[in-house]
Amino acid sequence: xxxxxxxxxxxxxxxxxxxxxxxxxxxxxxxxxxxxxxxxxxxxxxxxxxxxxxxxxxxxxxxxxxxxxxxxxxxxxxxxxxxxxxxxxxxxxxxxxxxxxxxxxxxxxxxxxxxxxxxxxxxxxxxxxxxxxxxxxxxxxxxxxxxxxxxxxxxxxxxxxxxxxxxxxxxxxxxxxxxxxxxxxxxxxxxxxxxxxxxxxxxxxxxxxxxxxxxxxxxxxxxxxxxxxxxxxxxxxxxxxxxxxxxxxxxxxxxxxxxxxxxxxxxxxxxxxxxxxxxxxxxxxxxxxxxxxxxxxxxxxxxxxxxxxxxxxxxxxxxxxxxxxxxxxxxxxxxxxxxxxxxxxxxxxxxxxxxxxxxxxxxxxxxxxxxxxxxxxxxxxxxxxxxx
Numbered sequence: 001x002x003x004x005x006x007x008x009x010x011x012x013x014x015x016x017x018x019x020x021x022x023x024x025x026x027x028x029x030x031x032x033x034x035x036x037x038x039x040x041x042x043x044x045x046x047x048x049x050x051x052x053x054x055x056x057x058x059x060x061x062x063x064x065x066x067x068x069x070x071x072x073x074x075x076x077x078x079x080x081x082x083x084x085x086x087x088x089x090x091x092x093x094x095x096x097x098x099x100x101x102x103x104x105x106x107x108x109x110x111x112x113x114x115x116x117x118x119x120x121x122x123x124x125x126x127x128x129x130x131x132x133x134x135x136x137x138x139x140x141x142x143x144x145x146x147x148x149x150x151x152x153x154x155x156x157x158x159x160x161x162x163x164x165x166x167x168x169x170x171x172x173x174x175x176x177x178x179x180x181x182x183x184x185x186x187x188x189x190x191x192x193x194x195x196x197x198x199x200x201x202x203x204x205x206x207x208x209x210x211x212x213x214x215x216x217x218x219x220x221x222x223x224x225x226x227x228x229x230x231x232x233x234x235x236x237x238x239x240x241x242x243x244x245x246x247x248x249x250x251x252x253x254x255x256x257x258x259x260x261x262x263x264x265x266x267x268x269x270x271x272x273x274x275x276x277x278x279x280x281x282x283x284x285x286x287x288x289x290x291x292x293x294x295x296x297x298x299x300x301x302x303x304x305x306x307x308x309x310x311x312x313x314x315x316x317x318x319x320x321x322x323x324x325x326x327x328x329x330x331x332x333x334x335x336x337x338x339x340x341x342x343x344x345x346x347x348x349x350x351x352x353x354x355x356x357x358x359x360x361x362x363x364x365x366x367x368x369x370x371x372x373x374x375x376x377x378x379x380x381x382x383x384x385x386x387x388x
Contacts, residue, residue: 009038010385013094017063017102022046031378086112095385114142123147128156136160167376168367171281178267194228201275202235211245216335222250233262271346284316284359289345289352291326295333316362324358
């Protein structure tokens, strides 16, 4: 009897360069497998992608370096990895190459693969609407398709001739329904007891820069709401720093570091004070009124102020076209400026009601309630392969 072998499905190469890209890649792989049998995955990724069947060409964390001083010593090795990744694609001849975010790495790989007969797709459009709009024309010169997370992004690239599909923001797909009642019971909180979530960032530099400011805010909150509690959702790589910094704070801080505890805390919280980033969208999805505060070092801030064309950094504000969520950035990142606005949101105020109403609209615009972004991305990838 002849040996029966499974038919070979498409060979798909994915390249992710950081943890957020690994999450996007893992969900995309799962969605592709749900739509197509016998897919073969190759490329570079982290633990989430490896769980879906990818054997990474090299450890993804080699590319996860941030900031000029961190990057410079690694440039020779990064250039080697870029060439290795491109050469691997040339030798394996996949049906499509999907680079995920990490534009400094991804776009260099893409340029090396231009004209090699392999469709090139990039997942997460660069923020040309914020700065360096000329990048749209440059990437249109080597990419075949772009997957965008924000609804207003496609026109920037389509006018340069690059087909672009809005699929929805990844945070919409990451939603986990938290259990606020469980959180309050676990931590001995009464149903009507005020709970403020404090989110100082996920990098040590952010945490160390923001926590002293946040401490002053909490001192004031404690005088006005002495029975309130605060919860500080954090991540494993900074949990020790955060724990040490907040142990002397008033209101008996609750530290949580797992995803489920984080979502339970969001569900239980009345209000939040948060660093700038995707966390603002997570809070909006959970319906938690909040303010954003952030600052970088003076030199970086000076450069950014001259390069960035937008006057808000918060996704919800960008999507809605108005400053629904108050931002306290750089020189405005001061406790005395944050305190009155935060206290307004902690009360039963028109500003609080306006945020909650606006969250629903923003989340709808970002794809909430529609099919998952990973599913729409998978459909587009399979269409590209079918046209090859």
